[in-house]
Amino acid sequence: MTATPILETLAREFKTDPEHVRNALEMIDAGLSAPFIGRFRHALVGNLNESTVRRLALRRQEFEELDRRRGTILRLLERDESVPAAAMERIRTCMDRFELEDLFLPHRRPEPEVQLAMDRGLGGLADELTKAMPRDKSKGDDAETDASASDESGADDEASVDETLAESAAEAPESEDAAVEETPAEGAETKAEDAAPEHGDAESLESVADVLNPELARICQPYVSPDKGIHDESEALAGAMRILSDKLGRDPRVRGQLRRMLAKNGILSVRPMVEDSKAGRHRSLLKLKQPMRQLQGHRLLALRQAQKERVLTTRIHLDPKQALEKVRAALGKHTRPEFEGVLERVARRALERRLLPMLEEDIRLVLKERADAEALRFLSQHLRQMLLTPTLGRRMSVAGIDVNAKGDWSIVVVDEDGNVVSPEIKVEVGEKDAATLGAELVASLGEWSPGALALSNAKPARAAAGKLRAALAAGGVDVFPFVVTEAGLSSYANSELARKELGELAVPARMAVSLARRLQDPMNELLKVDPRHLGLGAEQGLVSKANVRRTFVEAIESCTAHVGCDVNRAPAHFLAHLPGLDREAAGRLVARREERPFTSRDELREEGLLTEAQWTSAVAFLRVYGSDEPLDRSNLHPEQYPVARRVLESAGASVQDGLGRPGNTKGLRGQDFDVDPDTWRTLTRELSFPGRDPRHRHHVPTLIPENTDPVMLTKDRILEGVVTNVASFGVFVDVGLAQDAMVHISEVSDRYVRDARELLSVGQIVRGKIVEAGGRLTLSLKNVPREPRPARGTRGVNRREGGGREGGGRG
Template sequence: MLSGRVVPGKEEEAATFRDYFAHDELLRNAPSHRALAIFRGRNEGVLSASLKVGEELPGTLHPCELMISNHVGIENRNRPADKWLGEVVRWTWKVKLYTHLETDLFGELRDNAEGEAINVFAHNLHDLLLAAPAGPRATLGFDPGLRTGCKIAVVDATGKLLDHTTVYPHAPKNDWDRTISIMAALCAKHSVELIAIGNGTASRESDKLVTELVKKYPALKITKVMVSEAGASVYSASELAAREFPDLDVSIRGAVSIARRLQDPLAELVKIDPKSIGVGQYQHDVSQLKLARGLDAVVEDCVNAVGVDVNTASVALLTRISGLNATLAQNIVAHRDANGPFATRAALKKVSRLGEKTFEQAAGFLRVMNGDNPLDASAVHPEAYPLVQRIAADTDRDIRSLIGDSSFLKRLDPKKFTDETFGLPTVTDILQELDKPGRDPRPEFKTATFQDGVEDLKDLEPGIILEGVVTDVTNVGAFVDIGVHQDGLVHISARSEKLI
């Protein structure tokens, strides 16, 4: 049994661990978040953690000591050496066996808990990276602040920075009306469609500000969205951001990142160390090497699942493509800048140090939109182009007319096109890709609207139904931002038949 106790005299310091001041739980039933919480409390010196094995009643041997005695045939017959033998048994259990047993079982518990915590982090990261993109729409990024002001950055449909400024709508300056006028002018000037509001300090007040802007200037037809700004400060101070915006203030870079992550969360979040995004539980208590490996694998899977436009993708995004690395990604961008957009996938072979093997690994995930070959905009690998050409020839259709003709493609029998190279599953996948070439696995973009008048915890009432944004998911449940300065917890017991 896992036993947690508060260290005497540390009650106030251990307030965040109050649930474990007198906690006992069967080891096999202890979920990862509770085990890691107790271990964290022990590391901070405010909790003690021990293994309880059996129960020793007054005047009796501990059950484990009795097992040892029976195993080696020791019993107390009031002989001269019996007392000494009893002490040997007690010493054997308490000093040797118990210590090793506790170390081994706690080690196993920690390993399992760490694995579960990393899986939770990886799952949350996967969902965040594959969140619905708003798409190529002019966006105003709004990074809220109080004393230092709110940073504003306007980017065009491609994410290029168009304009930026700093406003002071909140205390102590309270320049509310002027801020609304400035934002309205920027939105009109650059045909802004979306306003991305960072969910950090003063986000609720800023949301109210933008709500007033939308109501005051309905002709602008603006949609406001609350965006997680986790990791934005890390990106803004990074070497990558400094290279992209060498003359831009660090705080403005954060506003740019907030705007871009609404347009395309995946393309923007790959620029940030996954551990800095902060969507995991007890991430600092687990093996950082295992965590980094697990998260890197998730990022790579997500990028390859979506695919990238080779003519617009950043170095950070290209680096995550299977078969590529930072050097090759930089070479692709350099070649693109020097020679113009790639017209075909095959043109990638002209990139310095990008050999045949690398091309074979990466080509299926790299898209060339509006290029010479329509298949280059799909997930069909160049190795399968001859198969598509054969399908087109056998059906007397042009490849361009074949792509997207759903009713025609569904009438085709995949078995007719199989051979030694392409089996039935491959042909089926290719026909599905031709039906919807370059289909994005991410969901359709939707927004949540905070309810007017609900701005603080005191505004909440039993039974009230609110829209919100899920900000984090852990084994405890889901944390949801409903616009009251503090995320609400939807406990797993309210979502599942299994109570944890």
């Protein structure tokens, strides 16, 4: 059970009620999945969505780790009776990882030189140096006022460094110039006590010689004791200065103030490690010098990559005057003027040697974590964009074409269910003209008459696309060659799964089959490939493997839940990624349906196939089209069936007659059925379009002739095209010309986009207006009028035969 302080802290972070947090965490502990909680438990969790539930669970783990560290600290301090009860209480109530270590720091054993000075009795001298002068009542009142103001200032600084950096980054401009770098962080466990010790006695004595005035000498003289190793006043003063410096380095309040100052006012600068000519793509980073509050996650990733390649290193600066004032104030006010030089020297030494080096590590750790979060967010979004690539739509046979390095073609035809129906057809292209190739294609494919062709976006295939279109036109074949991603294609074709599925085919033929299936159902085919092999970006190498793996698992689970599947047709690898299920559960479902198909959702929890938690989490995403219960073919959860029936009855129709009729809930209100707005939207959508696939569908784009002169194209003309490649800086679109058109990232969307791969994927059909026709054709996807809506009869509304919008993940 989650502790109350953790619940209250999480509630503040996520701006919700502690009871909602408790409910969400209890459901997670019970084995329920985040997609189920976010979709079907709105009221219990305060409308937290799926991604928020995941973040909530992750933050709970971090606080539990903090609790374990707190327990270790408390066990150590309980053995020391000298630790004040107030200090123990502050540790028990602390919910910030850095502050917790700061609170523990004063109770740890000091470094040897400081301990030696204390053993020699120099602690009393240190106290005399910081003792306040006697004051009259008026000065005392002023001092109390100052102290009160200081306390209020300290209270204002209670925000954690994580929050300070996060808020500053959120307020920072989104431009490229606003972003700055980061360096690999050391562990947060390294604290001041682990710092390098003060410089040797010779240097210490030399450093105090110029501040040793007669009054100081008089104060230090009683502490001179050759028997204890203190031979003169300079040695006594040096020892006292070490003690004071160590005290400042361990002061939790000083450390907290400086850490927040670093986060808010620090300046991060870059120091090149190579010449400009050797910096390559990192050249723009070599002169960066930006405030910490303007650091952006995507720029931190770029700088981390540059550091990994040993192109540059980074430093964090803080105004020494501003910081020194805070440190000096911690030594006390109204001290004797004769001691001011010593105290300033102590404050400067503590700042430079004990505070800033260690606190900088904390800041770097926060920056690293923020960069990690940005990398994981991008990887998740890129994978999601790839998995949710539009489907072919109508169920039809498809011919996949793999193009080798010589330009020759390997063609395999699959039926509407993805089953191979033709042998491998090899076409040697060479110098053949379009008419010859067209005749050969007609002769080879005539028996199967595929409804579409699938071509990869690899370089050889892109070079062959124009020749293929010309051959199809010459042969009178009215079939469009769609482009699909080649990500992970070779990995799948050479995998154990491919050998099991397509063992009788050679590798080029397996690749052709996979291309055809990727056009029919991209998600189902891409799930056969390890996400690490999909080429999602260099960010994979900058983040821990465990975090990358967790992110991929969560993204896949979210996508499969978003689409759902037919439990009697979906393959095992698709079922295994559904919320609440795993390989073993998927295997049991497949084995059971091979004996006899499922006829209802209730059968899924019979015969020990699924546990109650698995059934509860997954059942809404497993559709049963042959069930006697019509609602089993929807994405509604069985617990929603009663309210669904009441809604349809209120509309004057039975479940059999009213389900699947758009507008069947017109005029009804969710509040009349005690249903919250989010659930009502889902409910009405499913009653109108039960089991509809939320993915978009492909349509045949209208491309311009290849022999069109780009110069003749007018600005702002609307063109259709197929995305052939996506990079961080933009996308390339095949509009029919020999050279692909370019869409810069600034022209991809009206809103700010950090990486084009988050919004577009290979194979998408887009509409863009011409920005510039001279040289490479450049397009803009912003403010482009929508294409006319096709006639209802051409959109494929048959749920079982009409395809992508209704069929869901078929397998």
